[in-house]
Amino acid sequence: MDSVKILVKGEKWMEENEKCGGAIPDTFFEVERLQEFINLGTVKTYAKGSAVMWPGDKCSSLIYVVSGRLRVNKLLDDGRERLVYFTGKHGLVGKLYETCNDSYAIALEDSKVCFFSKEQLKKIFSLNDEIPFDIIRNYLSKTSYYMKQAAEIDYFNPAVRIVRLFYELYIANGVKTGDHYEINIQLSLENISEITGTHYVTASKVIGWLRKNKVMEKKRKKIIIYDAEKLKMMTQGTHVF
Template sequence: MTMTTPYDEHSNIMCFSEQNRERLMEIAKERNYPEGSHLFWEGDTADKLYFLKSGRVKVTKSTDEGKELILYMYHAGDIVGQVDPFLAGKHSFTAEVLEECEVAVIEQRDLELVICQHCDFSLDFMKWMSVHHRLTQTKVRDLMLYGKPGALCSTLIRLSNTYGEDLKDGGILINKKVTHTDLSNMIGATRESVNRMLSDLRKKNVLEYDNGMIIIRELEHLQEVCHCEMCPKAICRI
């Protein structure tokens, strides 16, 4: 299996060198997952990684009250999963397919063999794990330190880094429809509070809507509210 599709430079597969990306694909097995299916459920054995060749996947955590918290949104070029080499573990999250996916499935035992055989691969794998941990840490920071307004502003910045398109008039179009319910699930807030915060941002001309899509007009205001630390886009993504 070869990797011929160009992926976004901020996709987490880019943690691996071209040679090591090819090594990953050599041990992978292709599968297709329809929209609405799941790569894995919370509590399943964590013995696989999933490389998305196409499609989108959201990773969620369920609370005791049954509320869904969206932790990550993955797209083509990303590796999904939480394999701990040489250890047996279980998934802490659920991965749901949002758009039909073509996936390269990598078994833990095959991954461990490549890690043992190639020192440069093991270093790239550590780099991938480090990026994933930093992504998690910054999201926890955003959710915990600066309240719901800070969490919302941070999420909007992450969406702009992931799906943003620069407009001629200086705005940034988030080229994916994101509902208020989606945003509430991303920051652990009620839909009503998200509606109120978005309304306040619109009144301040920080953002506007075009055919149901968000356009950010004042990125600096969002950065100020969430005390943005200017993390690289590989980390500051949804």
């Protein structure tokens, strides 16, 4: 494992990502009630860009984000890395039961996390019987997101999936500004391709077509929607081009 490569990639993502609505795999359901019990777990702090967990780590803990923000990646067999999700304050990274050893987490900003063991969680559940249901809701929200992603990959071609991402961002975070809408988010082509399961060249071509036809434009730190109705119409077919 090339630790320098992973940390450099983590630094790159710190500057490129901000939380933005349900279209982005981010935090999911926040388990706020666990914050009251971090004194029962093991709290650690991580500087921006450092690894919270590595592939192959035997963690056996539920990882809870007290503050800050993490990116969870999956390491593929050929050495490539794939975004799984982001998680911010009150989010969870499930490592209590090991299902795979090929994921790792990078702190995208200075972060504090709490590691809860099975025995510690049992005690917490006895003190607050609503927390297990909050954790279930967190996992169900992840499941729902990836079920939707799997269905869209099967049904829509890559170009439509990219258009649907932009439309979902518009619905969740679009702000009316004059005769257009703005979405304050910093998404690179790599971000877009990983979230939609497409090639970054495809993402570049789709964005270029949308800009040329005055539907929307992607800036470095925001997305501008000029024709929301046309964007919506383009999400309803299986193919765009």
